[in-house]
Amino acid sequence: MNILKAEDISVSYDSSLVIKDVSLNLNKGEVVCLLGASGIGKSTLFGVLSGVHLPDLGRVFLKGKEITGKAGEISYMQQRDLLLPYKTIMENVSLPLIINGASKKDAYMAAGAYFESFGLTGCEKKYPNQLSGGMRQRAALLRTYLFKSDIILLDEPFSDLDVITKHAMQTWFLSIAEKLGVTALFITHDIDEAIFLSDRIYVMTGKPGKIANEINILSQKPRQAEFAVSAEFNAYKRKIMDILKNDSFFSFVGL
Numbered sequence: 001m002n003i004l005k006a007e008d009i010s011v012s013y014d015s016s017l018v019i020k021d022v023s024l025n026l027n028k029g030e031v032v033c034l035l036g037a038s039g040i041g042k043s044t045l046f047g048v049l050s051g052v053h054l055p056d057l058g059r060v061f062l063k064g065k066e067i068t069g070k071a072g073e074i075s076y077m078q079q080r081d082l083l084l085p086y087k088t089i090m091e092n093v094s095l096p097l098i099i100n101g102a103s104k105k106d107a108y109m110a111a112g113a114y115f116e117s118f119g120l121t122g123c124e125k126k127y128p129n130q131l132s133g134g135m136r137q138r139a140a141l142l143r144t145y146l147f148k149s150d151i152i153l154l155d156e157p158f159s160d161l162d163v164i165t166k167h168a169m170q171t172w173f174l175s176i177a178e179k180l181g182v183t184a185l186f187i188t189h190d191i192d193e194a195i196f197l198s199d200r201i202y203v204m205t206g207k208p209g210k211i212a213n214e215i216n217i218l219s220q221k222p223r224q225a226e227f228a229v230s231a232e233f234n235a236y237k238r239k240i241m242d243i244l245k246n247d248s249f250f251s252f253v254g255l
C-alpha cells in the first residue's frame, strides 16, 4: 500500500533552483533511501515531505490525503539529533507521547517498554551528554518512532558515528525496523549504507537535484554482515557508482 507520495516537487532558495520535479513514493513496511552528494538537496526535500518547507511547485500526499506544507503529520529525525541536553533520556524520548496528551506516568511506561529493544536499558535517568554517540542516536530514533506516525523520515541518522558503531547500528536498525514494522525513508551519502539497509534506493544527481534512478535491492531480509561483502552487493555498488560518476553536480572536479 502506498503511504507517502511526492509529486513533481521543485524548490528554490534565493531564486536559484535546488531541486526540480522530484517525485517519489513509499509503500507500507519499506525502508527506502535517498542517496546523493552533499548539497544536492536531500534535506531540503525532507523539509518539504515533513511539511516544514513549502515547495515552489509540487504536492505531498500521506495515505491519499494532501499534506503539502502541513507539519506534524510525519515523524522527522533531523540531520543533527536534537535531544534536549537538560532533560533525561526518559524525558526526551517520551516527549512526543506527552505532546499527544499522555500523562507523564503513562508516557514513561509506554516509552520504557522500548528501552531494551533500543539498547537503552539503564539510561532512563541519564542526560544526553552521559551517553555514547550510538546511544544518543538510538534515543533520538526511539523518540522519532514514538511520534507514532505511519512513516519516519531519518536524515543521515548514522553519519556521525565511527565505522564500527555505524555497522552495528545498521544491523540493529534492520532488525528493529522488521520487528516494529517500520516504514522509513532515510537520507545517506554512504553508498554501502544505502545498499545494506534499503529495499529501494532513489539516487539523486544534477544541479538542480533530480531523481536519476530508482534501484530495487532484491536481497532478502534480514541481511547478515556477509551481504556487505558479496558479489551481489558489489554489483549494486558498481551500478550506483556509475550513475554518480556521470553526475553533472560534480562537473567542478572534472570526473
Ligand SMILES: Nc1ncnc2c1ncn2[C@@H]1O[C@H](COP(=O)(O)OP(=O)(O)OP(=O)(O)O)[C@@H](O)[C@H]1O
Pocket: 013, 014, 018, 036, 037, 038, 039, 040, 041, 042, 043, 044, 045, 079, 189
Ligand atoms: N535555508 C536555506 N537558504 C538558502 N540556501 C539553502 C538553505 N538550505 C539549503 N540551502 C542550499 O540548498 C542546497 C541543498 O541543501 P541541502 O541541505 O538540502 O543538501 P543535502 O543534500 O541535504 O546536503 P548534505 O548531504 O550536506 O546534508 C545547498 O546548496 C544549500 O546551500
Ligand SMILES: [Mg+2]
Pocket: 042, 043, 044, 079, 155
Ligand atoms: Mg542534508
